[in-house]
Structures are given as structure tokens and as C-alpha cells.
Amino acid sequence: MNKKKAVRKKKPAKKAVSKPIAKRKDSYSFFENVYEVARLIPRGRVTSYGAIAKYLGSGQSARMVGYAMNAAATQIPPVPAHRVLNRNGMLTGKHHFGLPDLMQKLLEKEGVKVEKDTVKNFDKIFWNPSTELSI
DNA sequence: AGCCTGACTTTGT
């Protein structure tokens, strides 16, 4: 039945990277951070690059989030990048899903209404990691 | 080490 309980995993990430974790291959790169947050996005909800960036502590580095998403498709498990939109709720990255309509298809499949490449009720289904994960 | 790019955001005109 249910999956995990009150998740709220909230990854450590990015804070104490200064600590050399032996010969760790990566020690949580900025990208991994983004992937994890993206995977935490509830079904039927969406968020923005800036929100994730801010949650990671990089406020203005929303670009990096999107850039990370570019490689997200190659990550395992796959990252639901279709739940990440720009601050306007527009499917800016839909063109990167291989099929331009795939992103919208996925969103609608989750109950998210999309019109003209823009998510309707974006402010209502908006999922803010800083609010949802940071109690 | 340095330059360029990028699925964004904010600010100014």
C-alpha cells in the first residue's frame, strides 16, 4: 500500500562539501542534489527551477538546475524532469524530452492541466521544496 | 587554467 512514510528525507548535500570524504567519487554534486529534489516532487505537483535552486542554496543559479536536468534524463532512476518548469509554469524544457509533446503528456497524465505549453493553476499545484521539505 | 554554453531569474528601459 503506502510507500514511505513522512518522507522529508531532505538530503544533506551541498553544505559541508569541504570535508573530503576519502576517495568518494563525487560526494553529492550539485546535479545529484537537483535530481533528488526532483524525485521528491509529488505526483500531480510541479515546481520551478528557481525554487529548487533556492532550496539548494543557490537562489540565482536556476540555470544550473535546468542544466542539471539536461543530464537528468541519463540518470537512474530517471528524474521526473517534466515536473520542473520555469517560474511562469511554462514547459520550457519540453523540447528536451525527445518528443515535444512528451512532457505535456506526462503532466496531464498526472492530472496537471497544460495549455499552450503552460501549466494551469500553476500557483496551486506549485510544490515548494523549501516549504514542503523544510518544516 | 580559461572560455563558452545553458531546460532560468531579475531588473531596467
Added chain:
DNA sequence: GACAAAGCCAGGC
């Protein structure tokens, strides 16, 4: 309100 430019940071070459 629409358009243009700058800022931001990490990865790739």
C-alpha cells in the same frame, strides 16, 4: 506590458 541585457554557477572542451 514587452523587449533587452546582466547575473548566476557548474560542466564540457
